[in-house]
Amino acid sequence: MAAGDVAITGDAVLRDSGLRILTGTVVLDGGNPTPVTLTSYVGSLLFGMVSMDGSVAPGADPNYVTSNVAAAVLNVYAWKVTTGGAAGNPTLIASTDNTRIVDWFAIGTIARQK
Numbered sequence: 455m456a457a458g459d460v461a462i463t464g465d466a467v468l469r470d471s472g473l474r475i476l477t478g479t480v481v482l483d484g485g486n487p488t489p490v491t492l493t494s495y496v497g498s499l500l501f502g503m504v505s506m507d508g509s510v511a512p513g514a515d516p517n518y519v520t521s522n523v524a525a526a527v528l529n530v531y532a533w534k535v536t537t538g539g540a541a542g543n544p545t546l547i548a549s550t551d552n553t554r555i556v557d558w559f560a561i562g563t564i565a566r567q568k
Contacts, residue, residue, distance in 0.1 A: 484550045
């Protein structure tokens with residue numbers, strides 16, 4: 455997978471509820487945020503969650519990921535540690551990593567058929 459690539463690994467439509475559950479992976483694109491665009495699958499996202507993939511401790515870049523939902527896009531934000539702040543306390547700043555794989559989970563409303 456290349457930077458910014460999105461893979462969908464799970465797709466479940468809950469017809470009686472009008473919801474769709476999607477899971478997958480995305481490779482960070484270095485732009486912070488890395489978008490996971492799901493407009494072909496959902497009308498709008500209601501919820502999203504992300505975590506770094508892997509079985510070893512993360513390094514300093516990135517060392518944390520967060521997410522934010524905007525319409526039908528799950529935005530993935532990656533953070534790295536830098537020194538600074540009051541009394542030399544570590545501070546998180548935007549990561550530019552473009553190789554880390556991030557797992558994601560999203561719930562949205564079923565897109566209307568055209």
